[in-house]
Amino acid sequence: MSNDLHNIIRCRDVTARYGRVTALDGVSVDIPCGSLTAVAGPNGAGKSTLLKAILGWLRLTRGEIRIGDSHPQHVLPRLAYLPQRQTIDWDFPITVREVVEQGRYPSLGLGRRLRPSDHERIERALEELALVPLAARQIRMLSGGQQQRVFLARALAQGADIFLLDEPFNGLDRFATEELTHILLGWKAQGRTVVAAIHDIELARRHFEMGVLLATHLVAAGPVADALSEANLETAFLGSHCAHGGDISLVRTARFPS
Amino acid sequence: MSVSEFLIAPFRYDFMQRGLLTAVLLGISGGLLGCVLVLRRLSLMGDALAHSLLPGIAAAYLLFGPSLPALFTGALFAGLLTALGSALLSRLTRVKEDAAFGALFVVLFGAGVALINLARTRLNILEFLFGNVLAVSSSDIALTAATTAVTVLVFVVGYRHIVLETFDPVFYRATGGRGGLVHLGLLTLVVLNLVASLQTMGIVLSLGLFLLPAVSAYLWSDHLRSLLAISSGIAVLCAVAGILISYHAGFPSGASIVLCLGFVFFFSAVASPRHGLLSKLRGGGDKI
Numbered sequence: 001m002s003n004d005l006h007n008i009i010r011c012r013d014v015t016a017r018y019g020r021v022t023a024l025d026g027v028s029v030d031i032p033c034g035s036l037t038a039v040a041g042p043n044g045a046g047k048s049t050l051l052k053a054i055l056g057w058l059r060l061t062r063g064e065i066r067i068g069d070s071h072p073q074h075v076l077p078r079l080a081y082l083p084q085r086q087t088i089d090w091d092f093p094i095t096v097r098e099v100v101e102q103g104r105y106p107s108l109g110l111g112r113r114l115r116p117s118d119h120e121r122i123e124r125a126l127e128e129l130a131l132v133p134l135a136a137r138q139i140r141m142l143s144g145g146q147q148q149r150v151f152l153a154r155a156l157a158q159g160a161d162i163f164l165l166d167e168p169f170n171g172l173d174r175f176a177t178e179e180l181t182h183i184l185l186g187w188k189a190q191g192r193t194v195v196a197a198i199h200d201i202e203l204a205r206r207h208f209e210m211g212v213l214l215a216t217h218l219v220a221a222g223p224v225a226d227a228l229s230e231a232n233l234e235t236a237f238l239g240s241h242c243a244h245g246g247d248i249s250l251v252r253t254a255r256f257p258s
Numbered sequence: 259m260s261v262s263e264f265l266i267a268p269f270r271y272d273f274m275q276r277g278l279l280t281a282v283l284l285g286i287s288g289g290l291l292g293c294v295l296v297l298r299r300l301s302l303m304g305d306a307l308a309h310s311l312l313p314g315i316a317a318a319y320l321l322f323g324p325s326l327p328a329l330f331t332g333a334l335f336a337g338l339l340t341a342l343g344s345a346l347l348s349r350l351t352r353v354k355e356d357a358a359f360g361a362l363f364v365v366l367f368g369a370g371v372a373l374i375n376l377a378r379t380r381l382n383i384l385e386f387l388f389g390n391v392l393a394v395s396s397s398d399i400a401l402t403a404a405t406t407a408v409t410v411l412v413f414v415v416g417y418r419h420i421v422l423e424t425f426d427p428v429f430y431r432a433t434g435g436r437g438g439l440v441h442l443g444l445l446t447l448v449v450l451n452l453v454a455s456l457q458t459m460g461i462v463l464s465l466g467l468f469l470l471p472a473v474s475a476y477l478w479s480d481h482l483r484s485l486l487a488i489s490s491g492i493a494v495l496c497a498v499a500g501i502l503i504s505y506h507a508g509f510p511s512g513a514s515i516v517l518c519l520g521f522v523f524f525f526s527a528v529a530s531p532r533h534g535l536l537s538k539l540r541g542g543g544d545k546i
Contacts, residue, residue, distance in 0.1 A: 094421075102418075102422055102425075105433070138481075
């Protein structure tokens, strides 16, 4: 039990289904406080599902997830979620500052104005991610890396200490990838916990410290080099537990005229 | 005809004053709501919703005569039937929501036309379809005023919820928001405003008063608050101009208001300094 104190997220036998499809199958994994964890695995392995389960959006078929020392619903404000970039309409008439302000909305009552303390947090988040000179820009007028930083700043303004990122490196060039890694390492140094769904194994190996390898069930978890070892990847990507069910049965799905 | 004769003289008449008041009120709430529809990519759905009101109104007319509460209830019922029906169809069957909406509204509109023919009364179908601002009654004004008040109130109180649900529904949900509730609330507001604008705009054109100012403003503004203000401003101005044209030229009021709005829209699409056609041709646009 003493070990539990250092694990800010504790999943026990987590099982989730979408209709008849099992997305997560008996996953038990601990995420240490202040770690930088990559959740990796093939498509349909349940990476996003695990993030959603941690956020408390899914009704679990079985098992439980404990965050800090209470249930997910009770600590929702402490969790920050970063959407995938493609889900955002970049033409939306909104400025960088207004997006970051959204981080404070949940703590406000209906129709209430932002308080001075809210403005302070927003300002600090903008400063930490070097967005102050860009604060008045419409979000289309930013580079990919800057756009990602805006959403990181919103998560910061939320005052969260656990950050759940869904494929944060998608669509970023090399420079922006380096920059984002740098920011995440900085957060780790400040004791913040970051959990990211990453489909790029190389990226996960290079930039993350802990790894969780999923193939609907848990294949491996631990220090990234061990968890994402070749042997484990072999199991996850070619194993018979792949989300599409069974061995290579694709041969039958198409017939070509001779 | 002098300018004052053209602009002021028509409003000596009571019916023109009533028309003006409803048009201004409708412009305010229509301009606000249109922005949300455009940003949520529901423009076409709104149009479908407008058409689907016809059978509700026709049935209410057949059953209760020209009583405003009855017409309103009928329209509200038909609108909610379309909105909820298509949501349900898309959840429970393979049909996607846009297709479900398309299918439902066509059927309902057809039913509406059939019902009106069934009535064979003095019911003027042209008035239903294209509006007649000159026949605005005082109870119409009361309805419109109430609708505008409710719409503005919802926007003031729920502004952040609407913005967040529209901009990033996943985040809104993650922070404890009820996305479905916001969506349903907005749809109800749309139906409410469509019904209120029926007399002035007519069924076929009523959505023009929502959408055209919003898309025009969308071409000018990069800030949501100014977008809402510009959109409402355009709607009010064009509504007044449209009524004047309708009075002088004898067009249906819905048509002349939509034509004014259309002029503003095409002008914006060409001349907007940052997002218009000319700026793109000059190579000065923001997007590649």
